[in-house]
Amino acid sequence: MTRETPSGVAVLLTAATRSMVLTSETERRLDALGNVRWADGSPDAWDLPELLDGVVACLTGWGTPRLGDDILTKCPDLALVAHSAGSIRNLLPQEAVGTRVTVCQAAALIADSVAEFVIAQILAWLRELHLLDAGLREGAGWSDLRHRHPGRLLGAQTVGVVGASRTGRAVIRLLKAFGSAVLVSDPLLDADEASTLGVTQADLDTLLARSDIVTLHVPLLPSTRNLLGARELGGLRDGALLVNSARGGLIDPAALQAELRTGRIRAALDVFPAEPLEVDSEWREMPHTIRSPHSAGHTLDSHRRQGAAMVSEIERFLRKEPLHYAVAAGQVDNLA
The missing domain is CATH 3.40.50.720 (NAD(P)-binding Rossmann-like Domain)
Structure with a gap:
């Protein structure tokens, strides 16, 4: 048959x-x-x-x-x-x-959704919306709040993009629209592609040292697990903003928590080492952090x-x- x-x-x-x-x-x-x-x-x-x-x-x-x-x-x-x-x-x-x-x-x-979310995270930190909102809720003075939180322009920042993936490139396009200077660390990105994207290539250490904002867009592989450890995080500028909407395993969790507790750097985290977060997770109360529940790719x-x-x-x-x-x-x- x-x-x-x-x-x-x-x-x-x-x-x-x-x-x-x-x-x-x-x-x-x-x-x-x-x-x-x-x-x-x-x-x-x-x-x-x-x-x-x-x-x-x-x-x-x-x-x-x-x-x-x-x-x-x-x-x-x-x-x-x-x-x-x-x-x-x-x-x-x-x-x-x-x-x-x-x-x-x-x-x-999904890349466009993540890219918009990353820009929203960055803008929220640069303009300190969460602090302005909290201040108004607590009854702080109008002029005093504006004085304490004057904000920064995204276009005046140097942004380091780690990984020229689909999402990384979507983020780059939005950053360029704001006028930001963009550094990219990605061994698979060649000079012609970098020129087309309008970015400057840099090794990871150089990118971390020169960037006001660093955003991660690499896959979690054996070679990228804990890509940012204590040494790399220590190479970030004072006051730098670290954005992670990729995978929690890209950053050594203990090293990141130690840096955040000092207040030397800030973070916008959409992903964590283990998800969903336990009710009593330290990440829920981590200072100098805006956090979200792995929401970047969801609209x-x-x-x-x-x-x-x-x-x-x-x-x-x-x-x-x-x-x-x-x-x-x-x-x-x-x-x-």
Whole structure:
């Protein structure tokens, strides 16, 4: 008996993720593809081999169970994984990406959201909005508050961007619009690209020493874990602002806490060594810090763009058209 040509699509999204990344319009587009299986209920109860049997493409996102070697072996027809979130590091075996299965990810759509958040963090510190707000709540004098917190212009600052990743480049574009001088440390950035971006290349130590603001945009890899330790943090200028919206593991936590307690530097932290923070975590009360709960990449608009983009990738794949967000096998080691 001849086996039918596989053509199905599986939507492996939790109810929460589905409500974030899919609109009624994108759901209609999926249904229009025909032979679509929608995972339902708790992911713990999903029978992945059954959901993916005969399926050529699947849509995944936050909360999707790992598609391990056993799943890929049992589902040989699966040719495309369209991931509506960012990192694919824990989604499936990295050696399978671009070889056993084509993988697309929405990380590029998240970059704008993170970049805007980073600029918001920087501006909040430069204008000391949290201190102005607290002062008014406490009844401080109008003129006294303006005298104590006069603020600084972003365009007058030198900003060091560690990592010319997609997000790093999105941040650079916004910084250039403000007129900031931008230093970049990234061994993969060549001189021509730096010139196109309008930035100055620098090694990490030089960047830390010359920057008023430092923002991190590198993936967490064995080579970048604790990239900033006590020595590197000690090389920051007095009064420098350190922004981390990438991964908490990029900075030695004990060294950062020690610096922050002295008040010599300030920090805007969206990520932490362990997440979510425990109720009694020291990070919740860390002085000279603005903190947020890993929120940089999350906006209603970016979520919907991510879902729509990955549905478009599935449509292109089924029409045998070039994909826009496919991850090449050689890129995997450098991805977050």
